[in-house]
Each structure stands twice: as C-alpha cells, then as structure tokens.
Amino acid sequence: MKSIRKQMLVYLMIGALILFGMLILATNIILKDLPTQTKEQYSEIVNARADEVSKELQGFVDQINMISNSSITRTMDLEQIKEYLPNILLDGKHRNMTIAYPDGRGWSTSIDELDISNQEQYKEIFINGKDGIISQPFINPYSKGGKEAIVTIAHSVKDDNNKTIGLVNIVIKVDFLNNIVRQIDLKGHGYSWIVNKNGDVVAHSNPKTIMSKNIKDYIHNDEDTVERISEMGSGVIEYKDENDVKLLAFFHRIKGSPDWTFIISIEEMEIYREINGLKNAMLLSIVIGLISLVIFSIYYSRTLTEPILSLKETFIEAANGNLNVKANEKIPNELGLAAKSFNTMLEQIKDLTYKDSITDLYNYNGFLLELSSKMEASPVKDTIAAIVIVSIDDFKRINTIKGYKFGDSVLYNLAQNINNFINHGEIIARFLGDEFILFLQGKEEEELKDRIIDLRKLCNREIEIMDYQFVLKTSIGASVARKADITIDEIIHQATVAKLIVKKTGGDNCRFYNYELDQFIIEEQKIENDLYHSIENNELKLVYQPIIEVSNNKVETVEALLRWTNPLYKTMSPLVMIAIAEQSSLILEIGQWVLKQACMQNKTWQNKGYPPVVVSVNVSAIQLEQRNFVEMITEILQETKLEPKYLELEITESSAMDGVEEKLIKIQQLKDMGIRISIDDFGTGYSSLSYFTQLPIDTLKIDRSFIMNMLKDENSKIIINTIIYMAKSIQVDITAEGVETKEQLEYLKQRGCDKIQGYYYSRPVDHLDIEEMLDKEMDC
Numbered sequence: 012m013k014s015i016r017k018q019m020l021v022y023l024m025i026g027a028l029i030l031f032g033m034l035i036l037a038t039n040i041i042l043k044d045l046p047t048q049t050k051e052q053y054s055e056i057v058n059a060r061a062d063e064v065s066k067e068l069q070g071f072v073d074q075i076n077m078i079s080n081s082s083i084t085r086t087m088d089l090e091q092i093k094e095y096l097p098n099i100l101l102d103g104k105h106r107n108m109t110i111a112y113p114d115g116r117g118w119s120t121s122i123d124e125l126d127i128s129n130q131e132q133y134k135e136i137f138i139n140g141k142d143g144i145i146s147q148p149f150i151n152p153y154s155k156g157g158k159e160a161i162v163t164i165a166h167s168v169k170d171d172n173n174k175t176i177g178l179v180n181i182v183i184k185v186d187f188l189n190n191i192v193r194q195i196d197l198k199g200h201g202y203s204w205i206v207n208k209n210g211d212v213v214a215h216s217n218p219k220t221i222m223s224k225n226i227k228d229y230i231h232n233d234e235d236t237v238e239r240i241s242e243m244g245s246g247v248i249e250y251k252d253e254n255d256v257k258l259l260a261f262f263h264r265i266k267g268s269p270d271w272t273f274i275i276s277i278e279e280m281e282i283y284r285e286i287n288g289l290k291n292a293m294l295l296s297i298v299i300g301l302i303s304l305v306i307f308s309i310y311y312s313r314t315l316t317e318p319i320l321s322l323k324e325t326f327i328e329a330a331n332g333n334l335n336v337k338a339n340e341k342i343p344n345e346l347g348l349a350a351k352s353f354n355t356m357l358e359q360i361k362d363l364t365y366k367d368s369i370t371d372l373y374n375y376n377g378f379l380l381e382l383s384s385k386m387e388a389s390p391v392k393d394t395i396a397a398i399v400i401v402s403i404d405d406f407k408r409i410n411t412i413k414g415y416k417f418g419d420s421v422l423y424n425l426a427q428n429i430n431n432f433i434n435h436g437e438i439i440a441r442f443l444g445d446e447f448i449l450f451l452q453g454k455e456e457e458e459l460k461d462r463i464i465d466l467r468k469l470c471n472r473e474i475e476i477m478d479y480q481f482v483l484k485t486s487i488g489a490s491v492a493r494k495a496d497i498t499i500d501e502i503i504h505q506a507t508v509a510k511l512i513v514k515k516t517g518g519d520n521c522r523f524y525n526y527e528l529d530q531f532i533i534e535e536q537k538i539e540n541d542l543y544h545s546i547e548n549n550e551l552k553l554v555y556q557p558i559i560e561v562s563n564n565k566v567e568t569v570e571a572l573l574r575w576t577n578p579l580y581k582t583m584s585p586l587v588m589i590a591i592a593e594q595s596s597l598i599l600e601i602g603q604w605v606l607k608q609a610c611m612q613n614k615t616w617q618n619k620g621y622p623p624v625v626v627s628v629n630v631s632a633i634q635l636e637q638r639n640f641v642e643m644i645t646e647i648l649q650e651t652k653l654e655p656k657y658l659e660l661e662i663t664e665s666s667a668m669d670g671v672e673e674k675l676i677k678i679q680q681l682k683d684m685g686i687r688i689s690i691d692d693f694g695t696g697y698s699s700l701s702y703f704t705q706l707p708i709d710t711l712k713i714d715r716s717f718i719m720n721m722l723k724d725e726n727s728k729i730i731i732n733t734i735i736y737m738a739k740s741i742q743v744d745i746t747a748e749g750v751e752t753k754e755q756l757e758y759l760k761q762r763g764c765d766k767i768q769g770y771y772y773s774r775p776v777d778h779l780d781i782e783e784m785l786d787k788e789m790d791c
C-alpha cells in the first residue's frame with residue numbers, strides 16, 4: 012500500500028524539480044543575450060563620449076571662428092587686438108590666445124613676442140592655405156613648471172579680398188580631454204582614452220602618457236590594430252595587454268577632431284564577470300529557492316498528511332472494534348468536518364451497538380463492555396459481585412393481549428424502576444426480549460442477597476400502564492460471588508441457570524445459583540439426549556383416553572396422550588417430557604410422530620370396523636409456529652387416509668394467544684380442511700371468552716383444576732358455569748376434563764356440559780382397550 016505522505020512528497024519534489032529545470036532554462040535564455048547587451052551598452056557609452064568631445068571641440072572652433080571674423084581681428088592691428096583679445100572671456104580649459112602674422116611673428120595673451128613658424132598651425136594655414144585646424148597635442152614649449160600637453164585650435168584671418176593676413180589660435184590644455192576620459196567610471200577593470208591617427212595617446216587617465224605613448228605600447232598581440240581602428244572609425248576589437256590580459260576596445264571616431272578616436276578599454280573578463288555574477292546570483296537564489304521548496308514540501312506534506320494519517324489510525328481502531336476513539340475535530344479544514352461526521356456516526360453506531368432504544372439502557376453488548384471495565388478496574392479485590400437476571404413472566408402474552416406498544420411501556424416502566432434501585436458503579440442492561448441483566452456489588456454476601464430479594468419485591472408488584480393496572484410477575488435468577496473467584500462468563504452463566512430453573516418451575520420466583528442447580532441442568536441435558544434417541548429406539552407410544560358424549564353416553568372422541576416406555580423415565584409426566592422437548596427442535600419431531608401415530612391408529616380402528624371416532628391430539632405452541640405445520644398435517648392425513656373430520660387438534664389456551672395473527676390464519680386453514688379445533692386447559696389463561704369468538708373453534712376444554720375444586724370451591728363453580736353459559740352462546744361444545752366422581756359428573760351434566768373426560772370413565776389406556784369401549788355405551 013502506498014503512503015499518502017510519500018506520494019505527496021514525491022509529487023511536491025517532482026514539482027520542485029520541474030520548477031528548478033524551468034528556472035535554469037529561463038536563466039540561460041535571459042543571460043544568453045546579456046554579453047551582447049553589455050557590449051552594446053559600452054558602444055553607446057563610447058559613442059556618447061566621442062560626441063561630447065566633438066561638441067567641446069566644436070565649441071572652440073566656433074569661438075575661434077567668431078574671433079577670427081571680428082572686425083578688430085581683421086585689422087591685424089596689434090595694438091587694437093591687444094586691447095580686444097584679453098577681454099574675451101576664457102574658461103579654465105583655455106591656456107591662452109595667440110595672434111600671428113604670415114612671417115611667423117606672433118603675440119599671445121600670455122607672451123608678448125613669440126615665433127610660431129615652427130608650429131603646426133602656421134604650416135597648415137599660411138603654407139597649406141587651410142582655414143582652420145585643430146592641432147595634435149604637443150608639449151607646450153613655453154610652459155614654465157612641468158610638462159603641459161596642449162592643443163591649438165587655429166583659424167585664418169582674412170582681409171576683404173579673402174587673403175590670409177594672419178591667424179588666431181586658442182591654446183587648450185589637453186587636460187580637458189583627460190577630464191572627459193576620467194569621468195567614465197569603469198571600476199578599475201578598464202579605462203578610456205583618446206588616440207590620434209598615428210596611435211599616439213591624446214588623452215588618458217594617466218596624463219604622463221599623452222603624446223609619449225602609442226596605442227601599440229598597450230596592444231601586444233595585434234600589429235594592425237591601429238590601422239583597423241582608423242579604418243573602421245567605430246566598433247569593437249579584442250586585444251591583449253602586456254600582462255596578456257584580454258581586453259575589448261570599444262572605439263568611436265571623434266567628429267571634427269584631427270582624426271582622434273575615443274576608446275574604452277575593458278577587460279573581457281569584466282563583461283563576463285558581471286554576467287557570471289548575475290548567473291551565479293540567479294543560480295544561488297534558485298538553489299536557495301529549491302532547498303526552501305524541499306524543506307517546505309517535507310513540512311507541508313507532513314502537516315497536511317498528519318491529520319489524514321491520524322484519521323486513518325482512528326478509522327482502523329474503530330474498525331477493530333474500539334468505538335470509544337475520537338477523531339480530531341479541530342483540524343482547520345474539511346478534514347475537521349469529516350472527523351466531526353465520523354464522530355457523530357461513531358456515536359450512532361455506539362448507540363446502536365451498545366444501547367437499547369426502548370428502555371434507554373445498555374444492551375447486552377454495552378453491558379459486557381461496561382462490566383469488563385468494572386470487574387477489572389475495581390481496586391478492592393474481595394468485593395462481592397452479583398449478576399441478576401430479571402425475566403418478565405408471560406411477556407409474550409402481555410404483548411399479544413395489550414399490543415407491542417403496551418409491552419414496550421411495561422419494559423420501560425420496569426427498566427426505570429430497576430434503574431432507580433441500583434447504586435453508583437452498578438449496571439443495568441436489557442438482556443434479551445423480556446429480560447434485564449444487572450451487575451450489583453457490595454461488601455457482604457448476605458447484604459447483597461437481601462438487596463436482590465428487595466429487588467424481587469420491587470419487580471413483582473402492581474403497576475399501572477396506560478390506565479391499566481396489573482400485577483407484574485418475574486422470574487429472577489442470581490449469582491453472588493467474590494470478584495476475585497469468578498470470571499464474567501461464569502457468573503453470567505450461573506445467573507442464567509438460576510433464572511432457567513425458576514422458569515422451569517413455574518416462574519414468579521427468585522433463586523440464587525448453587526451447585527445443585529447445575530446438576531439439575533446436567534440431568535436435564537441427559538434426559539434431552541435420551542429423548543432424542545427415543546423415536547429411533549421405539550420407546551415412544553400413545554395411550555388414549557375416551558371422551559364421552561353426554562347425550563348418548565358413547566365414546567365419540569379419544570385423546571391421544573404420549574408415553575415414554577424407557578424404564579428410566581416410565582414415570583415421567585409427559586408434561587416434563589414435552590417441556591424438555593420444547594427446549595429444542597425435538598418437539599417438532601415428536602409432535603409429528605404423535606400426529607402420524609394417532610391418525611394411523613384411528614384409521615386402523617375404522618378399518619377394523621369400529622364406529623368412527625375423532626382422535627384428539629395435543630399440539631404444542633412451538634409446533635403451531637412451525638412454518639409448514641398445515642402442509643405437514645395435510646401430508647399425514649393423505650398418507651394415513653384419515654378423513655380430516657376425524658382429527659381434532661388441542662391447542663392450549665396460552666399458546667393460542669401468542670402471535671395471534673399468524674396462528675389465526677393457520678387455525679383457519681386447518682378448520683377449512685375439516686379438522687376440528689379445541690382449546691385445551693381453558694380458564695387458566697388470561698384470555699376472555701370473547702377473544703375466542705374470533706377463532707374457528709369447535710370445543711372448549713375446561714381445565715381439570717376447576718373440575719377438581721368445583722364441589723368445595725364456589726369460585727370454580729362460578730367459573731365453570733360462566734364458561735358453559737358463554738360457550739353455549741357462541742355455540743361451542745364444552746368438554747370437562749379430569750372428571751373423577753359421580754358428583755362432578757352429575758353437576759356438569761346438569762349444567763349442560765357436552766362431553767366428559769376423566770378417570771371416572773377411564774384412565775388413558777392402550778389402543779386395544781379403547782376398542783372395547785368403542786362399540787358400546789359407557790356406564791354412568
């Protein structure tokens with residue numbers, strides 16, 4: 012499985028690398044043109060500087076033109092000129108001004124008499140007939156202190172006939188050029204200078220070199236450099252100096268000058284140094300950026316995935332069953348919301364898993380969870396603990412008679428009562444449908460047992476729900492033990508056994524677990540096991556008890572009753588047998604065997620030519636709930652070829668009452684087939700007779716207990732009379748069971764009872780004994 016953190020880191024890293032690559036590429040593209048640009052910049056500088064020099068020179072030329080054209084000058088009258096020239100303002104660049112005659116004699120503002128016939132201007136103007144010149148620099152022959160390079164700018168003076176009658180010139184200190192040259196700041200990696208046509212240095216940052224050095228003194232590798240500079244007028248050339256350092260010379264011819272060229276010499280390295288510097292700076296920032304990006308990526312992938320990973324851990328823990336985990340809701344993004352939803356969902360799951368919606372109590376899962384923490388966390392090991400199971404008796408019936416809503420209210424009511432009863436640190440939970448399980452604790456065993464007995468009083472009392480008052484009955488099983496001596500599983504098992512025994516012995520009681528109860532259960536399991544083999548071992552048989560028709564004293568019905576012939580269990584009441592069989596699916600097998608056996612026997616009697624009787628078979632509630640019960644009976648009737656009207660099914664009053672809807676449908680189906688239906692043990696349940704008007708029944712069998720007591724107990728009499736009276740009104744036959752005496756018989760006959768069953772006529776007997784009763788009237 013891929014880790015989201017690694018994935019995110021990889022993506023961020025890939026992004027960073029792509030960005031890095033792109034920046035390098037962009038840097039190279041940007042820097043590629045930089046040398047050309049830098050070179051262009053230098054060319055521009057050199058052009059501008061050359062122009063500046065050019066303008067300066069032009070200024071001088073204009074000035075000398077103006078002087079030479081002035082009327083005073085043109086008189087060539089020295090006296091007048093002497094007055095005039097010094098009045099012309101000269102700035103610091105001018106050394107002096109001179110006027111000369113064609114014979115070379117001259118006067119200057121600084122020297123009274125001088126001869127210029129050996130000077131350049133003389134030659135050019137008087138001999139070569141030029142109008143004006145700018146001389147090459149030369150050392151001022153008149154300068155007093157130190158060498159001083161000067162340039163003369165001269166112009167002819169003409170008379171009206173345009174004949175050269177003299178010249179005027181300005182002497183300028185070359186320094187003014189040096190100033191321009193020095194102004195260019197090349198930060199020590201280059202310098203600017205001016206050379207003339209011959210390569211002689213005209214201006215230089217080092218004034219000593221002027222007219223004493225030639226360009227060739229600087230350029231070492233290239234002989235025709237001077238010629239190339241002169242030819243090209245403007246451009247750039249490469250050369251090496253005396254130290255073999257490579258330089259670039261940007262040059263531009265100075266317009267209006269005597270073939271001077273302005274040069275900027277700069278180390279080639281310098282141009283690239285700048286670029287390399289820039290490149291390095293850019294690379295450095297990219298690398299720093301990249302490192303920051305990597306650090307940020309790691310940090311970001313961590314901070315971003317941290318909550319995701321912690322959520323993942325929470326989910327896994329919850330999936331592993333720990334519903335108490337909490338996701339971090341404080342994450343300041345959608346994950347926080349997701350965590351909140353998850354927590355809400357977990358709360359709901361917890362409620363569904365651990366809570367019972369009807370009673371608001373824990374359910375069994377919640378109980379176990381709480382219990383394990385309470386049993387283990389208790390600091391006092393010799394505390395006494397108790398598990399109590401409270402089971403409502405006949406809860407199914409309460410549900411059937413009063414409806415599920417009422418049933419829920421009963422549960423809720425009882426839950427609240429018990430909840431108020433328990434102390435802090437104790438637990439109550441809804442166990443199974445109609446059962447509650449409690450964990451109680453105390454210091455003394457006896458004290459705890461007394462509390463449980465009090466609990467029984469609390470549970471078994473009259474309650475009022477929805478304006479209906481009734482006495483609630485419960486079966487309570489409890490196990491009390493020292494915490495250190497018992498496990499949770501054991502103590503719950505023991506309480507369950509105790510409760511089971513209470514149920515088996517009729518309910519409405521409270522029992523504490525002891526060893527004998529376990530033995531009882533073990534014994535019961537052995538019986539169940541033996542019963543399981545009873546059919547295949549041929550140990551089951553049916554006996555029949557005749558039911559006598561009062562109107563003709565004849566046996567028209569016989570009730571089939573089950574017997575177990577195994578010598579170990581010969582005396583066992585079929586009631587106990589049936590109860591054990593009902594604890595498993597064994598009852599279905601036995602019930603089916605009984606039905607088939609009874610039908611077969613009845614058909615045999617008919618085949619033998621006896622007057623046909625109805626065989627009445629007891630049906631357990633569980634059988635009636637069996638999905639294919641109707642089909643099973645249909646099959647048996649087909650197989651045994653017994654007509655349905657000779658089969659009667661006895662359904663006890665209580666079993667007929669549970670889950671009425673489905674049973675009603677089944678009973679109706681059986682009735683429609685022609686099978687007779689009777690309600691057994693009538694009067695023992697809570698049902699009202701009117702309820703039975705809904706059921707398609709043929710016979711009501713008044714329970715034996717009423718018959719037994721009727722002669723000494725007025726109440727029983729009243730009940731019997733009421734049942735007979737009401738049965739008549741809905742046209743249902745009445746059978747009285749358990750009739751043992753003549754008195755009972757006479758009374759019942761007199762009251763209009765239709766059928767009599769009991770020892771008075773016959774005990775349940777073998778099928779052969781029945782044959783003797785079938786074709787004769789019974790004595791009464």
Ligand code: C2E
Nearest residue numbers: 572573585586589605629630631749750751768769770775
């Ligand atoms: P029950 O359906 O009420 O059956 C009548 C019981 O009353 C029988 O007991 C019968 O022997 C007894 N009895 C009849 N007349 C008298 C009398 O005058 N005095 C006294 N003291 N008893 C009388 P038995 O055979 O012991 O059956 C007990 C119960 O076992 C039956 O009560 C019935 O609920 C159940 N049972 C028996 N056989 C079957 C069966 O095949 N299937 C089912 N589901 N239950 C059966």
Ligand code: CA
Nearest residue numbers: 570629661691
């Ligand atoms: Ca019966």
Ligand code: CA
Nearest residue numbers: 691692715748
């Ligand atoms: Ca009965």
